[in-house]
Amino acid sequence: MPLSATVPRRLLHQRTIQCQGYQRDDGLWEIEGRMVDTKTYAFPNEDRGGAIQIGEPLHDISMRLTVDDAFVVRHIEARTDSAPFNLCPAIIDRYQKLIGVRIGPGWSLQIKELLSGVNGCTHLTELLGPIATTFFQTVYGQHYDREDAKPPAERETPPVLNTCHALANDSLVVKKHWPQAYTGRDQEIDTQHQPLIDDCLT
Numbered sequence: 001m002p003l004s005a006t007v008p009r010r011l012l013h014q015r016t017i018q019c020q021g022y023q024r025d026d027g028l029w030e031i032e033g034r035m036v037d038t039k040t041y042a043f044p045n046e047d048r049g050g051a052i053q054i055g056e057p058l059h060d061i062s063m064r065l066t067v068d069d070a071f072v073v074r075h076i077e078a079r080t081d082s083a084p085f086n087l088c089p090a091i092i093d094r095y096q097k098l099i100g101v102r103i104g105p106g107w108s109l110q111i112k113e114l115l116s117g118v119n120g121c122t123h124l125t126e127l128l129g130p131i132a133t134t135f136f137q138t139v140y141g142q143h144y145d146r147e148d149a150k151p152p153a154e155r156e157t158p159p160v161l162n163t164c165h166a167l168a169n170d171s172l173v174v175k176k177h178w179p180q181a182y183t184g185r186d187q188e189i190d191t192q193h194q195p196l197i198d199d200c201l202t
Contacts, residue, residue, distance in 0.1 A: 010040070011040050012039060012040055012041070013037065013038075013039050013040075014037070014038050014039075014040075015035065015036070015037050016034075016035070016036045017033065017034070017035050017127070017130055018033070018034050019031065019032065019033040019034075019130050019131055019134035020032050020134070021134050021135060021137065021138025021139075022138070023138070023142065024066075027068075027069065028066055028067065028068055028074060029066070029067045029068075029069075029135065029138060029139060030064060030065070030066050030067075031064070031065045031067065031131050031132075031134050031135045031138065032062065032063070032064045032131075033062065033063050033064075033127045033128075033130060033131040033134070034060075034061070034062045034063075034127075035059060035060075035061050035062075035123055035126070035127050036057050036059065036060050037057060037058040037059040037060075037123075038055050038056065038057055038058065039052070039054070039055075039058060040054060040055075041054060042054050045084060047084065047085050047086045048084070052084075056082075057081075057082040058082065058083075058084060059080075059082060059083060059084075059123050060080075060081040060082035060083075061078070061079065061080050061081070061082075061083070061121070061123055061124055061127065062078070062079045062081070063076070063077065063078045063079070063095070063124060063127055063128070063131060064076070064077045064078075065098075065131055065135070067103060067135060070102065071102050071103045071104050071135075071139075072100060072101070072102050072103075073098050073099050073100065073101050073102075073103065074099065075099065076095050076096060076098050076099060078092040078095045078124055079092070080092060080121070080124070088121060091119075091120060091121050091124075092121070092124070094114075094115065094119060094120055095115070095120070095124060097114045097115070098110075098111075098114065098115075098128075101114075103132050103135055103136075107132060108129075111125060111128055115128075136160075140158065140160070152176065152177055152178065152179050153179055153180055155177065155178055157178050157180065157181045158178070161174065161178070161181060169181055169182065169183040169184070170182070170183050170184030170185075171184065
């Protein structure tokens with residue numbers, strides 16, 4: 001559904017983030033992310049030949065994380081193909097410090113400790129957020145698609161419970177899909193909103 005109408009306006013800036021999740025033939029997982037920033041007007045820039053033109057990327061950065069089944073980062077590759085300053089790509093080796101870090105509780109804190117401020121690139125660090133969530137969507141999609149084939153009472157309780165309001169232990173989503181984890185009052189499933197409940201899980 002599109003957002004509501006607004007007053008007349010003109011586009012000035014566009015940021016595109018794309019992430020893909022892969023399962024490798026050796027059993028490891030690879031998540032790739034790319035962030036591109038463009039503007040609808042040209043503006044001066046000394047390090048880029050005097051100006052960055054309309055539609056020319058201000059930022060074009062990419063990252064690939066290789067992760068094992070324990071959710072530990074085994075390898076990382078980062079690239080800065082476009083940036084406002086020639087010095088920007090000099091920091092990419094700093095991201096090797098993520099090798100050995102586990103994607104899970106404490107992930108954001110470790111990123112902050114290792115890569116915040118002058119110890120990293122703002123945009124590469126921002127890209128780690130959608131990369132991490134893409135990793136979970138990739139891995140859990142493979143695992144819990146198989147779980148969904150089981151009767152609800154026999155399904156493994158997923159670690160995403162209580163990470164949002166729809167997955168709260170007392171929600172109708174949990175009552176339907178993981179009844180063994182449900183802690184709410186005994187009530188009937190709201191069939192009127194069942195399509196919305198199912199959408200949360202896909």
